[in-house]
Amino acid sequence: CAINNTPIKQWYQRRVRGDSHGVNQIKHLTGTKILRILRAKGLASKIPEDLYHLIKKAVAIRKHLEKNRQDKDSKYRLILIESRVHKLARYYKTKSVLPPNWKYESATASALVA
Numbered sequence: 001c002a003i004n005n006t007p008i009k010q011w012y013q014r015r016v017r018g019d020s021h022g023v024n025q026i027k028h029l030t031g032t033k034i035l036r037i038l039r040a041k042g043l044a045s046k047i048p049e050d051l052y053h054l055i056k057k058a059v060a061i062r063k064h065l066e067k068n069r070q071d072k073d074s075k076y077r078l079i080l081i082e083s084r085v086h087k088l089a090r091y092y093k094t095k096s097v098l099p100p101n102w103k104y105e106s107a108t109a110s111a112l113v114a
Contacts, residue, residue, distance in 0.1 A: 047112065048097055054085045055104070056113045060108065082106065 026034045038044040045052065061078045065071060085104050092098040 014069065048088075048092060050091065051085065051088050052113065054081060055109050056105070058082055059110050059113055060086060062109075 026032075026037070030037065033098070035044060047055075058078060058081045059080065061074055065074055065078065082104070089098060089102065091102055093100055093102065
């Protein structure tokens with residue numbers, strides 16, 4: 001199911017199936033996982049879902065820090081989140097989910113989540 005050939009997020013698929021159709025896990029219904037089905041159809045996103053949400057959170061905190069420069073707690077949380085992004089990216093590179101030359105840069109992160 002694609003809307004204008006855009007990749008569909010896994011969480012959205014799970015929510016639609018669970019809410020409207022009463023199916024909690026697609027694997028019980030089809031025998032395969034959602035991500036494998038989306039990859040077979042060519043609708044899976046380029047970066048993994050958990051990495052995408054961490055990057056999205058980091059972009060939101062950076063936007064907040066532009067307005068509130070003195071917010072020290074947010075600065076600290078941004079450092080923690082970006083370290084998790086780097087750690088997760090390193091893991092996905094070893095598992096060949098991300099290309100070996102993929103790199104997280106805070107300047108271009110907003111383009112990744114847009």
